[in-house]
Structures are given as structure tokens and as C-alpha cells.
Amino acid sequence: MVTTTELPAQPRDQRPVRRIGMRQRLGRWDVKLSPYLFISPFFILFAVTGLFPLAYTAVVSIHKWNLLTGQGPLVGLQNYIDVLHQPFFWKAMRNTVSIFALSTIPQVILALVIAAVLNANLRARTFWRMGVLVPYVVAPVAVALIFGQIFSDQSGMVNAILAKVGIDPIGWHSNVLASHLAIATMVNYRWTGYTTLVILAAMQAIPSDLFEAAIIDGASRVRQFFSVTIPMIRPTLIFVIITSTIGGLQIFDEPTMFDQQNSATTAGGADGQFVTVTMYLYQLGWGSQNNLGRSAAVAWLLFLVILLISLVNFWFTQRIASDSGAKRRARKVRS
Amino acid sequence: MSAPSIPVIAQSAGKGAARAAARQRGHHGSGADRRPGWVTYAVLTVVLLIAVYPLYYAFLIASSTKEDVARHPIPSLVPGSHLIDNMISVVTSDIGFWSALLNSVIVSSVTAVSVVMFSTLAGFSFAKLRFRGRGPLLVFVIATTAIPTQLGVVPLFLVMKQLHLIGKLPAVIIPALVTAFGVFWMTQYLEGALPYELIEAARVDGANMFRTFWSIALPAARPAATMLGLFAFVANWTNYFWPLVVLGAVPGKTTLPVALKMLQAHYYADYSQVMAGVFVSVLPLLILFFVAGRQLVSGIMQGAVKG
Numbered sequence: 001m002v003t004t005t006e007l008p009a010q011p012r013d014q015r016p017v018r019r020i021g022m023r024q025r026l027g028r029w030d031v032k033l034s035p036y037l038f039i040s041p042f043f044i045l046f047a048v049t050g051l052f053p054l055a056y057t058a059v060v061s062i063h064k065w066n067l068l069t070g071q072g073p074l075v076g077l078q079n080y081i082d083v084l085h086q087p088f089f090w091k092a093m094r095n096t097v098s099i100f101a102l103s104t105i106p107q108v109i110l111a112l113v114i115a116a117v118l119n120a121n122l123r124a125r126t127f128w129r130m131g132v133l134v135p136y137v138v139a140p141v142a143v144a145l146i147f148g149q150i151f152s153d154q155s156g157m158v159n160a161i162l163a164k165v166g167i168d169p170i171g172w173h174s175n176v177l178a179s180h181l182a183i184a185t186m187v188n189y190r191w192t193g194y195t196t197l198v199i200l201a202a203m204q205a206i207p208s209d210l211f212e213a214a215i216i217d218g219a220s221r222v223r224q225f226f227s228v229t230i231p232m233i234r235p236t237l238i239f240v241i242i243t244s245t246i247g248g249l250q251i252f253d254e255p256t257m258f259d260q261q262n263s264a265t266t267a268g269g270a271d272g273q274f275v276t277v278t279m280y281l282y283q284l285g286w287g288s289q290n291n292l293g294r295s296a297a298v299a300w301l302l303f304l305v306i307l308l309i310s311l312v313n314f315w316f317t318q319r320i321a322s323d324s325g326a327k328r329r330a331r332k333v334r335s
Numbered sequence: 336m337s338a339p340s341i342p343v344i345a346q347s348a349g350k351g352a353a354r355a356a357a358r359q360r361g362h363h364g365s366g367a368d369r370r371p372g373w374v375t376y377a378v379l380t381v382v383l384l385i386a387v388y389p390l391y392y393a394f395l396i397a398s399s400t401k402e403d404v405a406r407h408p409i410p411s412l413v414p415g416s417h418l419i420d421n422m423i424s425v426v427t428s429d430i431g432f433w434s435a436l437l438n439s440v441i442v443s444s445v446t447a448v449s450v451v452m453f454s455t456l457a458g459f460s461f462a463k464l465r466f467r468g469r470g471p472l473l474v475f476v477i478a479t480t481a482i483p484t485q486l487g488v489v490p491l492f493l494v495m496k497q498l499h500l501i502g503k504l505p506a507v508i509i510p511a512l513v514t515a516f517g518v519f520w521m522t523q524y525l526e527g528a529l530p531y532e533l534i535e536a537a538r539v540d541g542a543n544m545f546r547t548f549w550s551i552a553l554p555a556a557r558p559a560a561t562m563l564g565l566f567a568f569v570a571n572w573t574n575y576f577w578p579l580v581v582l583g584a585v586p587g588k589t590t591l592p593v594a595l596k597m598l599q600a601h602y603y604a605d606y607s608q609v610m611a612g613v614f615v616s617v618l619p620l621l622i623l624f625f626v627a628g629r630q631l632v633s634g635i636m637q638g639a640v641k642g
Contacts, residue, residue: 027543030543030544031544032466034460034464034543034544034545035460035464035465035466035469035544036460036466038456038457038459038460038464038544038548039456039457039460039461039472039518041453041456041457041513042453042454042456042457042476042513042515042518043472045453045509045512045513046479046513046515048494049484049491049494049509049510049512050479050482050484050487050510050515051479051484051487052487052490052494053484053487053488053489053490053491053494054482054484054486054487054490055487056487056490056493057486057487057489057490059490060489060490060493114382117375117378117379117382118379120370120371120375121369121370121371122371122375122376122379123370126629126632128379128383129632130624130628130629130631130632131379131382131383131386131387132382132383132386133624133628133631133632133635134386134387134390134621134624135386135389136569136631137569137573137617137620137621137623137624137631138389138390138573138617138620139572139573139575139591139592139595139616139617139620140573140575140592141573141575141592141595141596142393142592142595142613142616142617143389145393145595145599145609145610145613146389146390146392146393146610146613147389149392149396149606149609149610150389150392152408155404155405155408156408157392157408157409157410159408160408160409161409189385189386189389193386194635197632197635197636198635198636198638200636201635201636201637204636242481246481246483250483250485250486252575252576253575253576253592256575256596257596257599278576281488282576282579282580285488285489285492286580292489292492292493295489296489296490299486299487299488299489300486302486303483303486306483310481
């Protein structure tokens, strides 16, 4: 009241009030809109470069679509039918699943063992952990070139060592299973250390009183590993297996580089003995045929296979883990 | 079978017995703290040798001549004297080594910075701000980390063709600017690392939302951001498939992994040259590993616990 009498006019009194109102309104917009603004770069870029292409693969796959001449007429499921009738597609699928199995199963087992060893109270802990991770920074292309030479049919180191112990040289590039083994070795080389650290982290998160209880129950080291450690790290194992399914079934770099004879193509060996689905996809779209429609059909089929194998893995891993250890004991008590 | 650990004794036979047992064993900690024997170190040494030998093998081959390689399939452990010669002939060959190196540096750096920025921005929003649709959107992000988006390669190629980017670096960079994993990772980290009080204090001081992000959230996110940046850098440095599709095996216009492939085609039978190329291409990341390997290790282990 006193202040108003001292101030000459009303507008001067109103102005600051209005300014605060403006600022408040701006502030409210700031609070309301900013969260959306902050997440929008991710969602926009992801929609354009990730989600849309994946969905649009379905559209391309039901058209005749050439790399050079572009979109052709709608052909329905013809591309799928054509692809499924190619023996080469089935060869690629067989190889992919075989390489995937040879690289995932030994890798998880090896990683489990190394993680269990690393889980001890080591001196120079960080040194050993970094040591297992070295291969991770080597590009798959480089890994493949190195191992391609180590597994070389004629002048390779592995065959030379085998010769020393009196074993005939193995056709690492020409034989189907041997080439799958060699390629799986490359994958295992690069990823085992990474997987080991993931599993190690899960092992360290197990509360130690569980082990104390197992010791009181008279469980041996091995029994502790199978009855406490494995069931406790089950979510991590599922995570590891699912991610290696997604990555492993799309394998491209290693088998492509492994082909020393046809180094400019993605033929996967003279007889396609180690061609993979992604190599076939590349071949169809950007190789000799320029057939993006069929290429997209292969991508979509591979997507379905990844989904299927992921689900099977999930179901399988859950069964394994719940069969041994805690749950079985619980079931026994109940019955 | 190993003897029961100290806490077990403490629980079953009493504290006094535990103390006696600990004294007898000459340790002060519990069983888990016991130092492992030499067998453990022997096993780990073997693992370490297996991890390092292939790289050393590449170095050995790279330092010898074509004839040496043919004569000795099992290289001697002492390197030869031709490393520099072979490296020089690789970097001066017509695969365009220097531009490939430069392209790889550009692609990996730009994408690493961008992934960190956009992921932290979105992570801050998801972790600390309230807005309609937050829950479902976050679930969407997490779900997409498990979708193999690389399979959208055909339409993505068509998009890049529409934008006239085929053969140009932005075609490699743009799809790698954001990752769903990065957003998820930063959300997880900021949830625990950034107290609401700090944000409120900044707001009270009159900072707008972006200012709050820039001077409060970004500094708080630094440890996780460093790791995320490293992973993005490594992933893009080692990427081969997509650069091959959009850039092609064109000397001077592609990235290092694709150039390596050209090297293999080029020096078809001369493995000492090929391995020299491999060695040169691996070197930058090995140096990075010596500097920041510790962060990579803890990044993987933290991600594993949370993911």
C-alpha cells in the first residue's frame, strides 16, 4: 500500500509482474518440452537409420528391385520362393548355424572357466583382466587375416605343427567342417575375453554367504560352481547367449576375409563351403546379381531365424539353469 | 577338499576358534580373500599368451620377407629386420592407406562424440526428468537394443542413395550417430550418479533445462561417458560390412578395414606385406588400449551387472 503511493503510475507496477509471468510461462514450456527435445535426436535418428530400414526391408522384399534400375513391379512372395529354392541359400544357412554353434558353445564354456579363475583374489588383478581383453580391440578383418595365414592349407602354422607330430595336413580352407572350425576360432579369439569379463562381473555380484552356506553343507569346489555359481549367473548367461546369437548369425567379416583365393568376392570358398547368410545377402544385392529384392528377402528370413534361435536359446538356458542347483533342491524338498 | 573358510568357522565354532584358525593360517581375511596358488597364475599366463600370440605372429611375419614365410611356416620368436621396409611399401601402395586411416579416424571420432552427447542427453531426460510417456519410451529403447537393425541394410542403402551419399563418409557416420544401448547405458548410470538435489539447486539458481544438463548432468556422467565413447570408437573402427556396402573397395575413399581387404587382394601371395598392413592398422587401437584398457574393462563389467 505504502509503496504504491510512492510509485507514480500503475503500468510500472504491472510491468514487472508481467515479466515474471512471461518468464514463468517460458520456464514451464522449458520444463515441459525439454525432456522431449532431449530424447528426440535419438528417436529421430534411430527411426530413420534403424527402425524404418528394418521395416521397409519387408516392402523391398516383395518387389522386384534392382540395385541400378530401382524399384520394379510388386511380385508378392516370389523373392522368398526363389531364395528358398536356391541350394546355395540352404548351404549358407547350414554354414552360418554351424559356425555359430562352434563359436558360441565353446566360447561360453571357456569364458566360464577363465572367469572362475579370474574370480580369485589375484595379485595385479587389472593386468590379468586387461590381458584377456586385448583381442577385443583387434578388428575382425585383421583377426581373419592373421588366422587365415595361421590356418593356411599349404604354408600355415597349424598344419606345420600337425606335420611335426605326424598328422596329415588338414584342408582348413577346402574342408567344410575344418573351415567352420577355423572361422569359429577367429570369433572365439576376439570375443572370449569380452564374454569372460561379463561373466566375471556377474560372479562377483553373487553374495558370499551363499558360498558359506554351501561350504557348511559340505559342497566341494566343483559342486559350488554348478550348484551356486551357475544358477546365480543365469540372467547373465542368457544375456550373453542372446547377444552372441544376434551377432553370430550375422557373421560376415571373418568368412569373407578367410577366402584367400577369391579375395574380391563373397563366394565363401570354391564350393561355398563357408559362405554365410550375410555373405549371400551381400552377393545377391551388391555382387553379380544386383538383386536388392532377393537380398531383402534373405535379410528378413535371417531376422526370423535369429528371433527363433534366440527364443529357443532363452527357453533352453532357463531349463538348464533351473534343472541344476537351487530349483531342483527346492523341488526335492517339496516332494 | 579345502578347509572351511574363516567366516564358516566363526559361524559354526565361534569367534575365538575363527581367530585362532586365521592366526594359524597366517591370513587376516576370510576365505574369499585368500591368495590363489601358482596354478592359477600358470593358467592365466597361458590364457594371456594365447591372447597376445596372434598379434605377435602378425608382427613376426610383418618383419620378415615373403621367402622367409614360405620357408618357415612356424616363425622363429625373434623378429626379422624387414618390418620398416614392409610397412613403407604398405603405406605407399595404391590402396590409399593414409586416406583410409584418416577416414577411420574421422568416422570413429565423430561417432564416438555423437553417441556420447546424444546418449547422455537422452539418458538425463529418462533418468531425471518427468514427462508423459517416459516409461513406455524407455521400454521401447531397451527392447530395440535386442533388434538386429543391421538387417535393414538394403533400405538403409536406398536411403543413402536418395541422399546422394553413396561413396561418401557421412553415409557411414549417420547410421552410427546414436545407439539404443548408449541411451540405456547412460540412463542407468545417471539414475544413480546424479542426485535430484543438484538439479534442483541448478534450477533454483535460474538455469534452464539445457544449462542444467550442460553444467550438472554432463560432468556427473563423465566416467560412464568415457567408457561409452571408447566402445563406440572401437566398434566403428573395426566395422567392415557397412563401409564396404556404402563406400565400396575404392582406394582413397574407404575406411581402414576395407583397405585391408584390398591389401589382401593386392598382395595376394605376399603375406609379409599383408601382415605389415594388419600390424599398422592394429597399432592405433593397441595404443588406445594401453592408455584406456582399464576403462574398457570396468565398462564391460559395469554394463554386465546392470544389463
